[in-house]
Amino acid sequence: MTNNDHGRILKFHIFRFNPQTPGDKPRMQTFEIEEIPQMTIFIAVNQIREKIDRTLQFDFVCRAGICGSCGMIINGKPNLGCRTLTSTFKKPDITLMPLPGFELIGDLSVNTGKFNRALAERIQTWIHDQEAENRDISRLEERMDPGLAEEIYELDRCIECGCCISACGTKRMRPDFLGAMGFMKIARFELDPRDKRDVTEWYEVVGNDEGVFGCMSLMGCEDFCPKDLPHQTKIAYIRRKMIGAALAKK
Amino acid sequence: MKIVYSDSLVIGGGLAGLRAAIATRQRGLDTIVLSLIPAKRSHSAAAQGGMQASLAAVVKGEGDNEDVHFADTVRGSDWGCDQNVARMFVNTAPKAVRQLTVWGVPWSRVRKGPRQVVINAERVTIVEKDESHGLISGRDFGGTKKWRTCFTADGTGHAMLYAMDNKAIECEIPIHERKEALALIHDGTTCYGAVVRDLITGELIAYVAKATTIATGGYGRLYAITTNAVISDGMGCAIALDTGVAPLGNMEAVQFHPTAIVPAGILTTEGCRGDGGLLKDVDGYRFMPDYEPDKKELASRDVVSRRMTEHIRKGKGVPSPYGAHLWLDITLLGKQHIEKNLREVKEICQYFLGINPVKDWIPVRPTQHYSMGGVRTKPNGESPALRGLFAVGEAACWDMHGFNRLGGNSVAETVVAGMIVGEHIADYCDGASLDIPTSMVRAAVDREEAGITGLIDRTSGNDVYELKNAMQEIMMDKVGIFRNGKDLEKAVEELRSLVVRSRTIAIKNKARSSNPELVEALRTPKMIKLALCVAYGALKRTESRGAHSREDYPERNDRDWLNRTLAYWKSEKDDLPALEYERLDVMKMELPPGSRGYGDARIIPHPDTEKRVREIEEIKKSTPEADRFELQRSLMPYDVPKGYRNKNERVGVGDK
DSSP: OOTTSOOOEEEEEEEEOOTTSTTOOOEEEEEEEEOOTTOBHHHHHHHHHHHTOTTOOOOOSSSSSSSOTTEEEETTEEEESTTOBGGGOSSSEEEEEOOTTSOEEETTEEOHHHHHHHHHHHHTOSOOOTTGGGSOTTSOOOOOOHHHHHHHHHHTTOOOOOHHHHTOHHHHHOTTOOHHHHHHHHHHHHHOTTOOOOHHHHHHHHSSTTTGGGOOOOOHHHHHOTTOOOHHHHHHHHHHHHHHHHHHHO | OEEEEEEEEEEOOSHHHHHHHHHHHHTTOOEEEEESSOGGGSGGGGOOSOEEOOOOOSGGGTTOOHHHHHHHHHHHTTTOSOHHHHHHHHHHHHHHHHHHHHTTOOOOBOOOEEEEEEETTEEEEEEEOGGGTTSBOOBOOTTOSSOOEEOSTTOHHHHHHHHHHHHHHHTTOOEEESEEEEEEEEOSSBEEEEEEEETTTOOEEEEEEEEEEEOOOOOGGGSSSBSSOTTOSOHHHHHHHTTSSSOEEOTTOEEEEEEEETTTOOBOOTHHHHTTOEEEOTTSOBOHHHHOTTTGGGSOHHHHHHHHHHHIIIIISBOOTTOOBEEEEOGGGOHHHHHHHSHHHHHHIIIIIOOOTTTSOEEEEEEEEEEOOEEEOOTTSBOSSSBTEEEOGGGEEOSSSTTOOOTTHHHHHHHHHHHHHHHHHHHHHHHOOOOOOHHHHHHHHHHHHHHHHHHHHOOSOBOHHHHHHHHHHHHHHHSSSEEOHHHHHHHHHHHHHHHHHGGGBOOSOOOSSSOHHHHHHHHHHHHHHHHHHHHHHHHHOOSOBTTBEETTBOSEEHHHHOEEEEEEOOOTTOSSOEEEEEEOOGGGOSSOSOOOOOTTOOEEOOTTHHHHHHHHHHHHHHOTTOOHHHHHHHHOOOOOOGGGOSOOOBTTTBTO
16 A cells, blocks of 8 residues: 555544543444554554544553553454554444443543552562572572473563453453453462462462352453463463362361 | 652652662652553563673673673763763672562573574574573673673563562552652752642642652653653653753763664564574665674664664665665574564564564664663762752663663663662661641642643643644654754754744643643643753764764764763743753773774764773783772772672672
8 A cells, every 4th residue: 555545434433431521421432534554543543532532531551562551342352452453354343442340541541550459469469488588689590490481471471451351251240250360470470489379378369269260261361362371271270279279178 | 739748759660660669668668659550561561672681691691790791881872871870780780680580580591501593694503501501591682792681582571570560569569550740849959759640530649758769761752753652751851851950961862773663663672683683675685794794783773773774875775655664584583483582573563564573574664762861860860959859760861871772771770770779769768857848839739730720721722732743753854863963953943933832732622630632731841842952962962972973973072072961941931951061081981982893983082081091001000910890999989789789699600
């Protein structure tokens, strides 16, 4: 496509609601803009805000698929807005909704930060090691098997975008359900030999219906994770581990 | 009026801000972090390639130590850096990496035995030592003598930021998200906190603190195309500038990264070239060896970016609807390597370009990437003009990067500065008492309130997006990789008129609560002032140094320009910054000015250089028994906080 070609007219149907505005009611609003080559949802909604409606709210930070700010429901599926090219949709109608399961800030903007901090505090997503602060950091670091380091990084790649939470059927029914994001973090720290928590401690966090035993195995998390994290395998692994812990308890 | 008190207030929740906050919290101080966004979404997460620290565990890092890292950093800066700070930095970087290991970063580790790597377009086998097995690995990066860049695949910043934020949560540090600092509270000599706007409710809150630390990152968004996140708009620098007394340092020092994708401007890591990737032109020809036969694709970033631009100007670029670009070819690294060590790059290519870098070449061109300039600080991280105001990371001009930052030295700086400056902030808090009259706080809040009311009440005026777009285009066209007096003069003139126009912005969205247009309207006039600091500083600096390259003054002029630019905005009525210069003292340098070893660089020497070189030779001769530490101390004594003074152990050599 060259600069002279006219792109197709895209119709964006966007959820609108600003809880800060007294009397405002949820509704859908349609905006029409011309498609340009390599247009992403990021480019499109910024254009809408600049050219058509200065009140439209959404969140982007890195706009490169790295930071996890822009999870939204795009034509019915949770995904990152920044790296979704408009050209991937055959029809010119694109519907954008905020991620469900999170507190709405306005329009497409949701408060994932509040949710993620609470999750981090709940499962204490840090290395538990009483000796940690006594380590002399001018000496050689503790060694780690190179393969294990790679495995830990694999599970550390979650960007907390919230797509898995929005895609989760169980989460809809159990508001306190930990969700795939939580399970992935548990799997990550459980794998890490630097974290000294043992299986019985993990059991207290995750060995119940709000934890891994509540999962109905619908696997929306696996289907919609933008980072292709191995949710299914890890949920199964934690479940096995927790059953082992439960049996050992008896 | 809502007032929130703390000892240590940190503005910005990226790596630098969080690390400084952890330091003051661990010293028992009441610490609050303000962030525009959830901290884990900060731009630090976008650092892909790695963090430099001279651990020397890989075989290609053998012989590495603080001295080698120091020399690379000073050369990289084109002798514009503060060598004292560079020394503090290289000493502490290994400790920072090791501390992050304890805090959970899954650094890539050395595997003993033979492995295949690509060096200068050829597959070679190198053998890692048995005794290094399981220690932290290192990869090659531009402008470095050794393989020194520690990494976790190409998600280093992500892994570091997550570990850091998790540590902050463990320390129970409150992070107040979706809060924007609009102005600093100060009396002209001391800073007492900031006036902050809640981005959801619109409420103004005074955060009063003993120490206020700016950690808001760079100002890449002054440019229309940048690798930086949309929040990297320099607001921390701007509110320091707005005090009228705190200077910004070296704002004209702006780095362009050689390999951002076209057209989106998203970064592909230097690790692509570090791991063996090549740059190619429209004919598929590898051109870098013609320009830089020694370092080739792995010359310093400023050099590679200029060579690429030169090559495009010769008509060797690949035409596209978005202008000419070049190719980055990583196909020779192989599928396995790319999918393991460069997977973010692979994802970016897949989603934004629809290509697979395992078999396709990546369209790239040099793009704005890093701000060497920022809030000028002393080596302890404090502003030279405002007591209690500190700055760390990219927002600061501390100044370890001078006029060009080495790849892998930025995330390293964030953490190291957080560690070192964090201790100084804590010392300051321990010695300070908080006696600030409520009337001063009130006045500061009222001023911001009046500004917002003025914006909302104005019925006709300038459109904020139009002004912002105009500024970004000026910076792209006239204050880019190559600069000249004529264009810079035009840029300054146009930006001055934008400063005036930005005083009468009118907005359509009149909401006081969450209002993206109001946010733009509050930021854009500040951004234009920063743009002027960059453009005016660049116009006045009639030499070429590091990333500041003047076509009309191609030589590095140590005689007249071995100094740091300080920009002040003394009165709100001004439409230009006031520039002053801070001299760098050659006689105190450990490494006197010399050649960086690239192509056609010409230097007008400083009169002291030869004298200092002779003096250093004398010192070396007179102390033949001295080890490298003793020698270093006799050349340029420096100090770091107590906990960080030990020698760094390395495998095979111990503390030597």
